[in-house]
Amino acid sequence: MNKRQRQHLIRRIMRDRPVTSQRELVEELAAAGCLVTQATISRDLREIGLQKARDGTGRVRYSLVPSAEERPDPSAACGRMLKDFGRGLEVAQNLVVLRCDPGAAPGLGRVIDELDHELVLGCVAGDDTVIVVCRSKESAEALCSYLTGLGG
Numbered sequence: 001m002n003k004r005q006r007q008h009l010i011r012r013i014m015r016d017r018p019v020t021s022q023r024e025l026v027e028e029l030a031a032a033g034c035l036v037t038q039a040t041i042s043r044d045l046r047e048i049g050l051q052k053a054r055d056g057t058g059r060v061r062y063s064l065v066p067s068a069e070e071r072p073d074p075s076a077a078c079g080r081m082l083k084d085f086g087r088g089l090e091v092a093q094n095l096v097v098l099r100c101d102p103g104a105a106p107g108l109g110r111v112i113d114e115l116d117h118e119l120v121l122g123c124v125a126g127d128d129t130v131i132v133v134c135r136s137k138e139s140a141e142a143l144c145s146y147l148t149g150l151g152g
Helices: 003-016 022-031 038-048 074-085 105-114 137-150
Strands: 050-054 060-064 086-092 095-100 122-125 129-133
Touching (some): 003 022, 003 060, 074 086, 086 137, 095 105
C-alpha cells in the first residue's frame, strides 16, 4: 500500500469511527492489512490535517482540521487549545512550563510553534507537559503573560 492509499484509508477510518490515539489507529490499519509504525502515522496525521479535539460528549479524539482558508489564526487556535487542554503555566528561569491534559502536549507544542512568536526559541512536548524555551527570564515571563491572555 502506498502513502496515498494509506492516507485515504486513514480518512475512511476516521469517518467511520472515532479514533482517540495513534496507537488505536495503528491497530485499525493493521486490521485492514496495512502495517505501519506510530512515526508514520504521526506524519500522515499532520499531512492529512487531523488533530485531537473534544467531541460533543467531551471525549478527546482525532478530527479533520478545517481547510486552510477556514483555519483560525494561530493565536486563536492556541487560545482554544489552552482553554480546552491547558492546566497551568509557570515560569522557571528562561522556560515556560505548560501543564496539560494527558496526551495533549504534542498538539499544544505544535500550536505554540505555529504562533511563530519572537520570544519562543523552541518547544519540547512530552505527554502532559510542554517546555517552551525563551532567551531570558524576562522574555519567559512576557510569554507566560501572553499565553495566559490567550487562554492559559
